[in-house]
Amino acid sequence: MCSGGFAKCLGITLIPLAIVCVLCNILLFFPGGKSVESDHITQQVWYCGGILGSGVLMIFPILVFLGLKNNDCCGCCGNESCGRRFAMLSSILFAAVGVVGAGYSVIVSAVSINHGPECVVNITNTEKHWGSPFSNGDYLTNKSFWSACLEPVDVVSWHLSLFSVLLAMGLIQMALCAVQVVNGLLGCLCGDCCGGGDGAV
Template identity: 30%
Template sequence: TLSPPCMMACSRTCSCILGLSLGTTALFAAGANVVLLFPNWDVTYLLRGLIGKHAKLGTGLWGGGLMVLTAATLISLTGWRYGCFRKSGPCRRMLTALLSSGLALLGALICFITSGAALKDGPFCVFDVSSSNQTQPWKYGYPFKDLHTRNYLYDHSLWNSVCLEPSKAVVWHVSFFSTLLCISVLQILLVVIHFVNSFLGLFCSLCEE
């Protein structure tokens, strides 16, 4: 069995790896959300305000991005014992772990919920409404939101036939919100591992003392 000092060193190494991993996922989440603001790499949709509400919420930027990145920085500083964490005791390290875990978990959950809702509602795009006695033959909206008979996520024949503009709106929407959903799940998993690792570190610190 490993001695308490050895286990503490392993716990700190694990914190460094977890901090780096969380920080990387946060950057990817922010990047995916930024891309969602520019469908087909076209800035005109953003300038005209023709972006879906879920992308405009920016939860990948401030939730899965900034909040998780802040938590990752705290976790890394604790692992490397840098700055004010150099001589921190077990109780202070545990408090930092709880704070960073809670912050990262909240950010990841917000991103997860928003991404799930975005995938459920579908993309914001131009679609044909000529069959519903509208004054205009087309309008911007969420054509898949009230489409209860067919699930657009599984029925790929709807992807190019419903949304007229932007082109490939469904592919863009599904690809990047699915990416955000997967990233947030990974972040939640990393937070749970960090929480367990922090408890092991606290236990080893108390044993050593």
């Protein structure tokens, strides 16, 4: 497969991953599926790793990857003087943007998984006291600790599941963008189609 066509496949694959990350981050604003005051939402959710890192920043590499198959056939952005090789080389920069964005999401997700969710830890005289009952990821190996969160119901599994999805999707995005770095280098050195033919440089 030509390097431009392979890049397009990577771009298509990144689209559903980015959508899933954005949706997961949005759902995290509703702990346990409940609407709560903004002060009671886990701090890492506000960093918007899924929306900004794996979502918005991923738009740039996606668009570039999708357009490479066409753009590199007549130069960079339609300019014949640029050449196919420069188009592939420039894709490496956008792949790096994707790695940074996905990396940001991965870091935020890992920190949040270790930190645990904000939840109601005590109820006295109908007053609910919120806090972070977990530390250093101790709840990950001992599910009995989850009972420390009284409300919202199932907030721990909600928090852990969604951030785990963000973590996994971010790692996949990083891997795909890293693959495009290699693909871009090969396309730059060998041309669009290393095997020759009409698409070769």
